Amino acid sequence: FTAAGGSATDNCGIDAASFVLLGEIISGGYPDAYSITRTYGISDMCGNQDSCEQIINVPSLLMADIIPDDPFICADTSVALNGNPSGGTGDYSHLWSGAGAAYLDLTNIQHPLFSGAPDGSYTLIYAVTDENACTAADTVIVSVNALPTCSITGAGTVFASSINNFYTGPAGMTSYAWTITAGTATIVDASNLQTVNITAGTGASFTLSLTISD
Secondary structure, eight states, X not given: OGGGTOOOXXXXXXXXXXXXXXXXXXXXXXXXXXXXXXXXXEEETTSOEEEEXXXXXXXXXXXXXXXXXXXXXXXXXXXXXXXXXXXXXXXXXXXXXXXXXXXXSOSSSSSOEEOOOOSXXXXXXEEEXXXXXXXXXXXXXXXXXXXXXXXXXSOSOOOTTOOOEEXXXXXXXXEEEEEXXXXXXXXXXXXXXXXXXXXXXXXXXXXXXXXXXX
């Protein structure tokens, strides 16, 4: 009959009320990637039964975690930032915004360079989007410290070969570095304190230099 082009049916329609979840298995767990396997059963009006399986793959949670966290820099330096995205699916797209974005070399990359900002605090917001259009964001504040003002207090004229010529730098610095850059004078004792003791040479002059950090 069917070989001659006919067809046959048992006239048993699907029993929609019989569609039921038979079981569920979860492998892995949030926020890491995990999968859900669900098995469903269904019957027709004649009592014939069948089952099917559904697998749902859930990617790991998309995250952003800017490195370094809330950096401090001086006005004449720069800091390399890393949006540090993880999780999600596929390739990422990147976007930096906020008041500090004007001082980034690029705003659509993972690793921009922050530089050229005057002293102050600058908010930066990093947003990452994956291929599923899922998004995550993180925020940091870049603090830019003004450069310290260097000054030296002490006699501008001393006698040749004189001792105990004291010179003082600005107070409150975290480091001091005194050097003789010209002439024959000698630094007595420590050269890394706010005040330095100089023994003058026999030459006509000497040059004393100070480098500080706040």
